[in-house]
Amino acid sequence: MLELRPTCEQCNKTLPPASTEAMICSYECTYCRDCVDALHNVCPNCGGGFTARPIRPAHAWRPGVSLSDQPATRTVTHKPVDLAAHARFAAQLEGWAPEQR
Numbered sequence: 001m002l003e004l005r006p007t008c009e010q011c012n013k014t015l016p017p018a019s020t021e022a023m024i025c026s027y028e029c030t031y032c033r034d035c036v037d038a039l040h041n042v043c044p045n046c047g048g049g050f051t052a053r054p055i056r057p058a059h060a061w062r063p064g065v066s067l068s069d070q071p072a073t074r075t076v077t078h079k080p081v082d083l084a085a086h087a088r089f090a091a092q093l094e095g096w097a098p099e100q101r
């Protein structure tokens, strides 16, 4: 199940479950939109691209399936990278869309 992490891994900005600013890679590395731009849409951990994190419904429209049934994790993952060093990493992938990496 998708982990809904509480903050941006780069800047530690709060990203509540209903945030439309939260972006994730396929490994659920979670960043805010501003940091995804600063990272050139290259995940520092895997090199993949990002997509908007889906919003888990707050209301149980189906029994047992909602944010209160499967709450967001409280574990903060804050592992900021040096943006200059990351830019060199991301430069290798310049021009490669996420689906080509």
Ligand SMILES: [Zn+2]
Pocket: 008, 009, 010, 011, 012, 013, 031, 032, 033, 034, 035, 036
């Ligand atoms: Zn951020």
Ligand SMILES: [Zn+2]
Pocket: 025, 026, 027, 028, 029, 043, 044, 045, 046, 047, 048
């Ligand atoms: Zn990643």
